[in-house]
Amino acid sequence: xxxxxxxxxxxxxxxxxxxxxxxxxxxxxxxxxxxxxxxxxxxxxxxxxxxxxxxxxxxxxxxxxxxxxxxxxxxxxxxxxxxxxxxxxxxxxxxxxxxxxxxxxxxxxxxxxxxxxxxxxxxxxxxxxxxxxxxxxxxxxxxxxxxxxxxxxxxxxxxxxxxxxxxxxxxxxxxxxxxxxxxxxxxxxxxxxxxxxxxxxxxxxxxxxxxxxxxxxxxxxxxxxxxxxxxxxxxxxxxxxxxxxxxxxxxxxxxx
Amino acid sequence: xxxxxxxxxxxxxxxxxxxxxxxxxxxxxxxxxxxxxxxxxxxxxxxxxxxxxxxxxxxxxxxxxxxxxxxxxxxxxxxxxxxxxxxxxxxxxxxxxxxxxxxxxxxxxxxxxxxxxxxxxxxxxxxxxxxxxxxxxxxxxxxxxxxxxxxxxxxxxxxxxxxxxxxxxxxxxxxxxxxxxxxxxxxxxxxxxxxxxxxxxxxxxxxxxxxxxxxxxxxxxxxxxxxxxxxxxxxxxxxxxxxxxxxxxxxxxxxxxxxxxxxxxxxxx
Numbered sequence: 001x002x003x004x005x006x007x008x009x010x011x012x013x014x015x016x017x018x019x020x021x022x023x024x025x026x027x028x029x030x031x032x033x034x035x036x037x038x039x040x041x042x043x044x045x046x047x048x049x050x051x052x053x054x055x056x057x058x059x060x061x062x063x064x065x066x067x068x069x070x071x072x073x074x075x076x077x078x079x080x081x082x083x084x085x086x087x088x089x090x091x092x093x094x095x096x097x098x099x100x101x102x103x104x105x106x107x108x109x110x111x112x113x114x115x116x117x118x119x120x121x122x123x124x125x126x127x128x129x130x131x132x133x134x135x136x137x138x139x140x141x142x143x144x145x146x147x148x149x150x151x152x153x154x155x156x157x158x159x160x161x162x163x164x165x166x167x168x169x170x171x172x173x174x175x176x177x178x179x180x181x182x183x184x185x186x187x188x189x190x191x192x193x194x195x196x197x198x199x200x201x202x203x204x205x206x207x208x209x210x211x212x213x214x215x216x217x218x219x220x221x222x223x224x225x226x227x228x229x230x231x232x233x234x235x236x237x238x239x240x241x242x243x244x245x246x247x248x249x250x251x252x253x254x255x256x
Numbered sequence: 257x258x259x260x261x262x263x264x265x266x267x268x269x270x271x272x273x274x275x276x277x278x279x280x281x282x283x284x285x286x287x288x289x290x291x292x293x294x295x296x297x298x299x300x301x302x303x304x305x306x307x308x309x310x311x312x313x314x315x316x317x318x319x320x321x322x323x324x325x326x327x328x329x330x331x332x333x334x335x336x337x338x339x340x341x342x343x344x345x346x347x348x349x350x351x352x353x354x355x356x357x358x359x360x361x362x363x364x365x366x367x368x369x370x371x372x373x374x375x376x377x378x379x380x381x382x383x384x385x386x387x388x389x390x391x392x393x394x395x396x397x398x399x400x401x402x403x404x405x406x407x408x409x410x411x412x413x414x415x416x417x418x419x420x421x422x423x424x425x426x427x428x429x430x431x432x433x434x435x436x437x438x439x440x441x442x443x444x445x446x447x448x449x450x451x452x453x454x455x456x457x458x459x460x461x462x463x464x465x466x467x468x469x470x471x472x473x474x475x476x477x478x479x480x481x482x483x484x485x486x487x488x489x490x491x492x493x494x495x496x497x498x499x500x501x502x503x504x505x506x507x508x509x510x511x512x513x514x515x516x517x518x519x520x521x522x523x524x525x
Contacts, residue, residue: 051417074417086515087410088465095407095414103402129465132522145414 002029002152002185003064005050010059012045019045020056021209030183032176034196034216037206038230043189046206047074047155050187065152073146073184075139077158086129089122089141096145113148120144120174136167143171147178154178156188160195168192172199193220205229257490265379266496270482272391273443274452278475279398280436281457282467283429286409290454292329292430295347296437299325301446302353303438304371309361314371315386318441322434325350330427354446374445376486376496383442390439397432405429406467443482448497452478455504462511477507 005027012020019042027033035043048054050061051074063070093116097109105113117123122144125137133141139159146154156175160168176199178184187204190196196203196216203219205212207229212219220226257263284293300322307317325346332342358368370378379387398405408415408425416422440449460474481503489496 052419053416072417072419074414076413076417079411079413086461086465087467091465091467092411095411096418098403098407098418098420100403101400103399127465142414145411149418 001066001183002070003066004029004062005153005185006062006064007046007050008060008062010046010049010056010061012042012049012054012056018209020049023059023206023211025204025211025213027185027187029185030179031201032179032186032188032199033202033204034200035187035189035204035206036191036193036196036219041206041208043206044157047157047187047189050153050155063153070152071149073149073151073154075142075146075154075156075159077161079138079142086131088127089130089133089137090117090126092130092141093117093122093144093148096148099149112150116144116148119177120147121170134167136163136170139163139167139171140174143174147184150182151184154184154186156186156190158189158191161191168195175199196220257487262379263486263490265381265384266376266486267483269379269384269387270376270443270486271479272387273440274456274478274482275475276391276394276436277440277452278456278460278478279395279471280433281453281455281478282460282470282474283398283405283409284433284454285457285461287429289433290450290458291343293433293437293453294450295343295350296322296325296329296430296434297441297446297449298347298350298354300434300437300441300449301371302350302357304441304446305354305357305361305363305368308363308367309357315438315442318438319435322438323431326430326434327427330430370445371441372445372447373495374441374443374448374497376443376482376489379442387439387442390435394432394436397428401425401428410467444497444500448501451497451501451504452481455501455508456481459504459508459511462508462515477504481507 005025007023007025007027010020010023011018023042023046035046037043045054049056050063051072063072090113094105094109094113097105097113100106100109114123117126120140120143122137122140125133125141130138130141143159154175160171163171172195175186175188179186188200190200197220200216203214203216205214205219205226258267284290300318303317303319303321304314305317306321307314310317354371357363404415404420404425407418408420408422412422415425437449437453440452444452456477457470457474459477460470464470464473481500484503485496485498485500488494488499
């Protein structure tokens, strides 16, 4: 069980360009954190840094866990799946079961796989090739693959972005259920504020170099600040005028 | 037919190699490494030609060149190596080197033909033991790394996010592929390694949607193709390799028809 996620003074740069600057964050277990912010704010970079796919230049990410090593599940916005590669959904989900050394699955693993497929409502897709599934079905299969490893922390990188409203709600309801049943901690990137209001416990608002955390109400109800963040980012991208993010923002440089 | 030692040896060696190729082929196809496998087999041709020129065991030359080639591919990065231009350059260079070594060693045409097209009926008992050892090594290594390899081959994004060492998995697999290629070249030759290592696996994925099913079916098609090749070659005196390739190709084209029929049925349902 995850006890805490602590990010201290994280700094990530690519080719001399600073993507994350002194980002600090303290995440409580069993909570859903929405990460919002304009494009280029470093939201995906943050998730990839937590996954260990990107090595920060400075700062640390501490995942305190009862077990030796915390398990992290990850569901990206989309995956490149060869439509002609006819792997059935069951096999695709079971790919996540990598903790055992034996090539064949144990009874326990078979049971967990079955339970997870029922949980995510992918059991009726079991024999269908993943390449032939609809967007919503695929995302549920990807979620099932992430959950089959019983993650302590689940990272969703705009996983519902390409889905219709019904599929989005269905997906997020599953995530919420996983939080309630297993105490999974969730960080999810989302651009849909209605979705954030419905499912998040806390929000991390990100824009280049400035971050603010708070409860859903306090951040989303501050319309002036939100407008400022998204508008200034747009201006910065178009005109590159100096200090657009810092000059106009009422957000603090450090997180709570 | 089985009263002859050479036919018994051919059946034993061919069956073992077919099983190994059937298994490894599924991962070669999943990782889109068909042409990398083809290039490594040509590098193997250069290695075997060098061994003949230097007067050493052909298997040693094959292994040395294919393993070095795999490490080279691993260093360059598989993605870069998949590019057409890189493959053409290295494939041509390997063939050129092979011809150079054959010429420098003043090696007879028969040997060149064996290297390029294989000689399954020329296998002696010592070769059998070599093949048994190498096949077992490859199969045990594939079993040991099965889950990681499977994850990385069919869903690299997921494998990377799950913290698997994907670079080491990739290099390890390339090395195994080099070993498997070296031993297969001795049976079907450098030009036709492709047929045993990729066609049965490519055919298998048209018939089944389970990864384990693909492995079983791919091995079965490879084994049947070798048996068909040996029996047909024995009775017709035509090259065994031709019959192996023909069987694999027919399995593949029948697979395409089967796959289309199933697709149509699914669409109707």
